[in-house]
Amino acid sequence: MQYIDEDASSLILASKTLRRVRATRSNLSGWRLVDSSVVDLNLLDSQISHWRAYDVRWEAVSVDHCVGEHGFYFNCSFEALAAYNSILNAGHFVNCRFDQTRSELNSFGMCAFENTQWCGSTLSEVSFIGTVWHKCTFSDEDYYFIRFPGALFVDTTFRNCSLRKVIFRQATFIRCRFENCRLAESVFQNAQFIDTDFQQSDIREAANIEGIQGLDL
Amino acid sequence: MSDGNTIFRRFTVGPYPINGYLIADAATRTGVFIDPGGFHDQIAEYIAQKKIDLRFIFFTHGHEDHTGGLREFLTRYKPNHCYAGRSEVVEADCILNGGEQLEVGKMHFTTFSTPGHSPGAITYYCPPRVFTGDALFCGSLGGTSDPKLAQLQIAQVRKSIFALPEGTLVYPGHGPMTTVAAEKYANPFFQSARSG
Numbered sequence: 001m002q003y004i005d006e007d008a009s010s011l012i013l014a015s016k017t018l019r020r021v022r023a024t025r026s027n028l029s030g031w032r033l034v035d036s037s038v039v040d041l042n043l044l045d046s047q048i049s050h051w052r053a054y055d056v057r058w059e060a061v062s063v064d065h066c067v068g069e070h071g072f073y074f075n076c077s078f079e080a081l082a083a084y085n086s087i088l089n090a091g092h093f094v095n096c097r098f099d100q101t102r103s104e105l106n107s108f109g110m111c112a113f114e115n116t117q118w119c120g121s122t123l124s125e126v127s128f129i130g131t132v133w134h135k136c137t138f139s140d141e142d143y144y145f146i147r148f149p150g151a152l153f154v155d156t157t158f159r160n161c162s163l164r165k166v167i168f169r170q171a172t173f174i175r176c177r178f179e180n181c182r183l184a185e186s187v188f189q190n191a192q193f194i195d196t197d198f199q200q201s202d203i204r205e206a207a208n209i210e211g212i213q214g215l216d217l
Numbered sequence: 218m219s220d221g222n223t224i225f226r227r228f229t230v231g232p233y234p235i236n237g238y239l240i241a242d243a244a245t246r247t248g249v250f251i252d253p254g255g256f257h258d259q260i261a262e263y264i265a266q267k268k269i270d271l272r273f274i275f276f277t278h279g280h281e282d283h284t285g286g287l288r289e290f291l292t293r294y295k296p297n298h299c300y301a302g303r304s305e306v307v308e309a310d311c312i313l314n315g316g317e318q319l320e321v322g323k324m325h326f327t328t329f330s331t332p333g334h335s336p337g338a339i340t341y342y343c344p345p346r347v348f349t350g351d352a353l354f355c356g357s358l359g360g361t362s363d364p365k366l367a368q369l370q371i372a373q374v375r376k377s378i379f380a381l382p383e384g385t386l387v388y389p390g391h392g393p394m395t396t397v398a399a400e401k402y403a404n405p406f407f408q409s410a411r412s413g
Contacts, residue, residue, distance in 0.1 A: 006221075025221070045218050045225075065226065067218045067386070085227050086218075087386060089396055105227070105236075105392070107355065109399040127355045127393040130403025147393065149356035150403035167356060170405035190405065 231255030242322025256289035277350020278335035279305030302337025329377035333370020334359030
């Protein structure tokens with residue numbers, strides 16, 4: 001087990017594996033990681049902003065009461081990410097994959113996701129306010145009271161997802177698809193749909209579809 | 218997130234779960250609990266572990282889900298003062314109108330009046346964090362009993378909370394935390410009507 005000191009900012013990791021690391025009340029901002037693996041990283045009360053990661057495998061990373069804004073992640077996989085009470089806003093994720101994520105009372109607000117998959121996650125009261133999603137897929141996701149207000153989804157698919165009490169207020173969907181999704185108590189108030197369809201998914205399950213545009217109900 | 222100067226923790230409290238927040242000055246260990254909606258062992262353990270001297274209680278407003286744990290806090294910690302907006306909390310000995318400067322150890326809080334959801338609602342700002350109670354939620358805002366109060370609440374949030382630095386971390390009474398930037402630019406209740 002390795003414990004990180006208070007200031008470990010601007011770490012550079014290339015073609016290495018970082019394993020079993022604990023950091024509490026640490027400044028880890030500005031990390032640069034390339035072609036590496038991070039396994040069993042546990043962060044508490046720490047700053048993790050402005051990370052840059054290319055071709056990195058993240059496994060069993062947990063963040064609690066952290067602030068990690070403006071990260072850039074290219075070609076990364078996140079397996080069993082656990083995120084609680086943290087603000088991970090304004091990040092940019094390209095060609096990434098999230099598997100089995102667990103998150104509660106966490107924020108990914110204002111993030112942009114490009115060609116990114118989320119699979120098998122369980123999220124509760126998580127914010128994706130103002131996010132942008134392009135060519136993304138949500139598969140077998142289990143969501144409760146997740147917030148996507150003002151989000152923009154383009155060429156994105158929700159497949160076999162439980163979207164209970166999910167807020168899509170004022171969201172925009174362009175060429176999207178909902179396949180076999182449960183939408184109980186969800187909110188689509190003032191949502192806009194362009195070339196989007198619902199297959200085996202009934203938007204009338206939603207609690208609020210007032211003001212929606214672009215759907216023939 | 219705690220930093221070198223502060224100790225900070227969010228707790229889920231009360232039978233109608235809300236976010237209660239503990240924040241303490243790392244140097245003096247003087248602390249405040251914001252919105253004691255309930256109490257449980259985790260709070261007691263954290264306060265003991267971090268050796269926090271809980272001297273103050275702040276209420277964002279007086280609804281039961283934000284005040285229900287007060288008796289336990291008063292019994293255990295005997296805080297010096299309880300702060301709340303006018304007519305919000307009977308037990309509060311310090312009444313706030315907005316615009317006050319409060320010190321908790323070396324931490325400085327500024328108060329804002331943010332009525333609407335509750336007439337005497339107060340928001341507490343201690344950089345880089347603002348505690349908004351039910352005045353502002355992530356992507357939403359606290360309910361009001363009529364449209365005029367909703368407009369008042371929206372106006373007060375714009376005037377006070379949205380005037381803060383955009384990187385300010387917003388900690389609401391319910392749901393996930395957020396930032397001033399995210400709410401200013403993406404909260405549907407503060408955007409102009411969609412056209413087309």
